[in-house]
Amino acid sequence: MSDHGFRDFYYHGGAFNNIDHDQQSYGGETDHMYRVSSSSIDPSYMSFTDCLHSTSMDYGSLEKAFGLSPTSSEVFSSVEGGNRTMMKQHVGADELGGNNGEVTATLNSSVSSSSSEAGCEEDSDKSKKDGQPKGSDDGGESSKKGNKAKMKGEKKQREPRFAFVTKSEVDQLEDGYRWRKYGQKAVKNSPYPRSYYRCTTQKCTVKKRVERSFQDPSTVITTYEGQHNHPLPTTLRGSAAGLFPPSMLTPSPLGRPSFPHELLMQMPNYHHQMNNQAPAGSMFAENFSPFHQYVHQHQVPDYGLLQDMVPSTFLKHEP
DNA sequence: CGTCTTTGACCAGCGC
């Protein structure tokens, strides 16, 4: 890991006041880590929720992870893909109800994935499993065995992933979406099991994995995979409607950069590419590659990145 | 009764 230094800034609204940026290489691949600390997060600016919804983001669970969770005080996030291009963002929120918050966003996606990967992964994934006739869906009997046989020859493609490490007592963070647990596995080198959840909305293939860090049992690692193809459910237990003020559940112009997605959306280049490559509103999962391209192509200068990511009007350098 | 969780089994991928 080659530390490229830190970048401190204030986020108008008081959400974040400094970001660290680390860059890490994995044999030709590069990781980027941003550490963001906040000294005065104003709940009214609940960045992540707003961010997620304002950008039609699908990793709704992040919103809680980023401070809406009553127990959440530390959040990391990461996106996994093929290559290891990662971006981590730590967000401290020590004034959020007295919680010390830290967020790490790790973006890790294949450079070669480009737009096609993100867009097609869902299909590829489904074609392997969901797309095939399944016993559970149509009463068919072929079931997984036959399907998986067909999967041979197809290189498995993964959905872009976005993982957050949340300091929380609760494993399952309420994020506004409905999830059905479909599996649980013991994790190697960890005493804590990993739970697998799937969005219960029909035709939505978003999945998430939740596991507790064995290194720090107080943290929960939530990994989202895929992109919701539906709006945030409004009628659900502990629904987002109850969790978040209406303003947070409705799209907002990017006037209030949230974090990290909205922060990223603030990246001129990123935003520009997004606009060019895909309709607005389908942001991270489907259109993640532009960001990774950004990360790779621009090599994310440690100091300039945030300036690119966040308009200067939202940044104030710490003395 | 519908929804969700639990849990053992199954399968693919990977390293040896």
Next chain:
DNA sequence: GCGCTGGTCAAAGACG
């Protein structure tokens, strides 16, 4: 080929 591990399935049970 074998064993390990991650991921998924689906039946059974729990719950409201």
